[in-house]
Amino acid sequence: MxxxxxxxxxxxxxxxxxxxxxxxxxxxxxxxxxxxxxxxxxxxxxxxxxxxxxxxxxxxxxxxxxxxxxxxxxxxxxxxxxxxxxxxxxxxxxxxxxxxxxxxxxxxxxxxxxxxxxxxxxxxxxxxxxxxxxxxxxxxxxxxxxxxxxxxxxxxxxxxxxxxxxxxxxxxxxxxxxxxxxxxxxxxxxxxxxxxxxxxxxxxxxxxxxxxxxxxxxxNTNLASLIEDKPTGVKWHTKAETKYLLDMMTDHNRKKVDAAKQCKGRVVGTIYRRTRADANGVKRQRAEVRFDQIAGCLRTPAGGSSRQTIMLVDGKKVRSRLLSTREAASLMGLPDTYVLPERYNDAYKLAxxxxxxxxxxxxxxxxxxxxxxxxxxxxxx
Missing domain, CATH: 3.40.50.150 (Vaccinia Virus protein VP39)
Incomplete structure (x- = not known):
């Protein structure tokens, strides 16, 4: 029973x-x-x-x-x-x-x-x-x-x-x-x-x-194993959009990207945009990246929270895009058969x-x- x-x-x-x-x-x-x-x-x-x-x-x-x-x-x-x-x-x-x-x-x-x-x-x-x-x-x-x-x-x-x-x-x-x-x-x-x-x-x-x-x-799973080659519901950023993210990084975070470029094969990281105070106390939006094969905590795209971004580094080539809704579902342990809402924000909020x-x-x-x-x-x- x-x-x-x-x-x-x-x-x-x-x-x-x-x-x-x-x-x-x-x-x-x-x-x-x-x-x-x-x-x-x-x-x-x-x-x-x-x-x-x-x-x-x-x-x-x-x-x-x-x-x-x-x-x-x-x-x-x-x-x-x-x-x-x-x-x-x-x-x-x-x-x-x-x-x-x-x-x-x-x-x-x-x-x-x-x-x-x-x-x-x-x-x-x-x-x-x-x-x-x-x-x-x-x-x-x-x-x-x-x-x-x-x-x-x-x-x-x-x-x-x-x-x-x-x-x-x-x-x-x-x-x-x-x-x-x-x-x-x-x-x-x-x-x-x-x-x-x-x-x-x-x-x-x-x-x-x-x-x-x-x-x-x-x-027995890492972030790279969940990343889709052909992402659902999102597109890869243009070179200008990726450069904009890189320009938002502090030296500490840019060094993480440079280190990833030295690795053999592709390296997958995630980015959140956060508001941080600089050395003069002025608040600026920063892009903070991690390459430890672990995604940051999924949050709802409401109330000012940013949506998580994927950064893929393969040698000198750097690409970026939003985390796809299917990837978000996988990060919650849901099966591939789980039916997601059609709208990106609805699916991301659900996860x-x-x-x-x-x-x-x-x-x-x-x-x-x-x-x-x-x-x-x-x-x-």
Missing amino acids: PHTFYDFFAGGGMAGFGLGSDWRCLFANDIDPKKAASYRANHDGGKELLLKDVSQVTVDELPGSPDLVWASFPCQDLSLAGNGAGLAGKRSGMFKPFWKLMRSLHAGGRGPRIIALENVYGAITSNGGRDFATLCAAFSGLGYRFGAVVVDAVHFLPQSRPRFFMVGIRGDLTIPEGHTADGPCALWHPPALVEGCNLLSRTAASRWRWWNLPTPPAR GDGVAAPVVRHLAEAIFEPILKRNRLALVA
């Missing part, structure tokens, strides 16, 4: 791709019509998807009692590049009506066995850690044993994408031995997360658990707002599935 889940703030349904075929989605929700169209295109029509503001969703619209609730709630107000509003912000504040639904499910005897939240790293530190404490208090208030990890997609994909995950287990369930540790692990629990635990109430601290995730196997599918799979294998299996066996016994 498949495990069941709800997918809140579902976007294009990337969490479902990560969970895999042993999971069945009972309910999904998003407010963005374009993302909803992508969800339906990639999930057999998506009959389970409700296109509606989460604050307007009622508990009567939620079917059954799910094994897992996954919620990638909006990150804009928690992001280090955001406005600092945190959970009080209009967008990240959508956590509150979502959690109201979780409380209602519990009150009706349908509390999810597992609840997993996903957000940016800034969720740990926003508002001096008080937003993190608020999330912890929410889990503790419903009697969950809970903990958090920071997982970088770079362990699985050639993309630098650290994300915060908080996972809570319903109080009546057994957590199998070995799935928690006595203390933090540097790979999954950075200092900011350890420090954040100091803000927890005594009750919340008593329910905190250090999740013991296995170290993933060495990644930049999503969750890396292999990270979800790692959490499922390490936490969700072993706990559900252990407790189902207990029921049979």
